[in-house]
Amino acid sequence: MATWHEYLIKEGRPPAWPYPVRFGQEREIDTDVLVIGGGIAGCWAAISAARQGVRVALLEKGDVSRSGSGGPGCDHWCNAPANPLSRVDPDEWAVHMADQPYCNGIGIQIQCRENYDTLLEMEQMGGKIRDSEDEYVGAEGRDDETKLMISPRYGVKHSYLADFETVEPDYNPPEKRNNVVIRVWGSTFKPLLKKECLRLGVQVYDRVMGTSLLNENGVQGARVVGATGLNCRTGEFLIFRAKAVILATAGAGSLWLMSMEHGGYSNMHSRNISGDGTVMAWRAGAALTMMERSGGIGIATGLKHKWYTGAGDASYENVPIVDAKGRRLPYPIQGWEDAGAMVASPETEAKIRQGVLRGEYELPFFGDFPAMSDVERRATWLMMLGEESTTKIIVKTLNEGGFDLGRDQLMSYKLIEGQSPPQWREAGYGGGVLVDWNLKTTIEGLYAAGSQMFSPEDHSFCAATGRYAGRKAAVYAKEIGGDLKISREQIEQEKNRILAPTKRTSGAEWKELHNGLTRAMQYFVSEFKTERLLKMGLEEIERIEAETVPKLFALDPHKLMRSIEDLSMIEYAKIIIQAMRERKASSIPLDFHRIDYPELDPPEWDKYLTVKLENGQIKFGELPQRFWGNMKEQYEAHNRDYTGVYTPNK
């Protein structure tokens, strides 16, 4: 394949835009349930709604077959306590997992009860969840009867059971394992989800970006009756009428960091995630929560190698780490031996660092594949690393370069790479749409699932909550009348907003705008938080909005999409700053430190802060910790008709 440079040399010019451009041309679509975002949660929502017999449309900015954070694959199906090898009770495990402030107990309960059912459905669609070809017989955690492969993650360390805590930390014997995380062949999942959507008659709109929600009669806070979309290839403007809408566009975008040269200038997640859904919900009048939370960017930014580390995190869970002289790091890092922590604890990290500084260990470190048994290293190299394209590329490149698992060690970037600066942050640690036990937002007709919700968890959380939201939205759509009072005025306003950059041929491009935003966030909304800095941040972003947004220009539909994403990110950033200013206390669990309000987690601030727009004005509210009530009782009260593999008290 020719490189970009070779193409330019050969053709003498960049390629022309390959699709017909129809900026502003309208198309109207009627459906019962509209799902916005065709990632993990969105696909599952569309499938489960379609199985209820309603008409479903699915909008996806990319191509459903590989879009989103789950598009590259998945190797861990976490928190599946209803699986047959589990040693914990799903409801008790859910309580245990939700035993932390500011989490999403509703989603965790749904995950714990339903994600094994979800996985079995994935298998029915053709997804590979078992070692059916007996490739990994003898691997630790593999069950010969079910052929499921249990991961060490969440082994015993996090157990709520008292007798588990007596286990020695240096080995986690099989009979003491929780067995709640399953290793899966998740690169097979996403294309199969799309196939199932199409099989069920879901109208899939690939390359269509949802841009706004339509409220009944155009009134903010009123029932949601549809949405608008932009075709990112043709510029066509789509108007969807729907009895129920499910938002599944995931969380925030890259608000603090933009690097064109490295790793797609995004954080760990898909570049297409730019906070659109949260901002759509906000403009429509739905309440958000946890918006003040942000954290340093940990892994896989493209600027850091941590995902390619050789050992010590995520997919490399059972690979021992040795120093440059072959000395095994004696501290549990990850895997069966440290009872399943996903990354080393801060104490372990500190011990390793001190050991290096004292000369006890010599850098760099290596993942010691040769020290592992053949089946263990194959399970890691071929299955775990092979099931996510971010690591599959490493396997492929190294294999082609002659890497020999039985002979070669893989260099680890632990310590030598350093930490991200605190100004490289991401908001994906908790902020999102507030939901109830039906995964309904605070507005009628609007639902949310996956990492669109506040305090999201992982892949199987998103799959299970998507499947749940689809079911609930379909029931609502069947009950509600078909009289959808859409406001033409609201549509016109949105159309003008979306198409404004196409009316200009010069000015500021989306990259400039994005970069300006991230700079303002780095300077004023990062490690040091004071009222003055936050106010300066807000003023700076509002200045950018007033001066640069009116100059924004887009010459093709793709650049228009990127421009609209910038507008979402600007709005998202402003909500974050407003929420940060409102929380007048510091908090350890929120990783939120205000210099002017240093008191840590004072009782009067031990609560969720909610925020929404009412008649265009910001309204703050609050909710107590564990506002969802008794998880088991609430779940059962809301799901009397649900039948799954797990039956309580069986």
Ligand SMILES: Cc1cc2nc3c(=O)[nH]c(=O)nc-3n(C[C@H](O)[C@H](O)[C@H](O)COP(=O)(O)OP(=O)(O)OC[C@H]3O[C@@H](n4cnc5c(N)ncnc54)[C@H](O)[C@@H]3O)c2cc1C
């Ligand atoms: C490389 C990698 C490996 C991972 N491995 C694991 C793992 O092994 N186990 C695990 O539990 N988790 C894993 N995760 C995390 C997991 O993939 C995510 O938690 C999960 O995909 C989130 O699901 P979601 O549906 O909320 O978001 P996504 O799957 O990201 O889907 C969001 C979708 O919305 C679309 N979208 C965004 N804006 C719009 C818009 N305006 N209009 C239309 N569409 C829009 C996006 O294109 C995207 O397709 C991994 C993540 C990555 C990046």
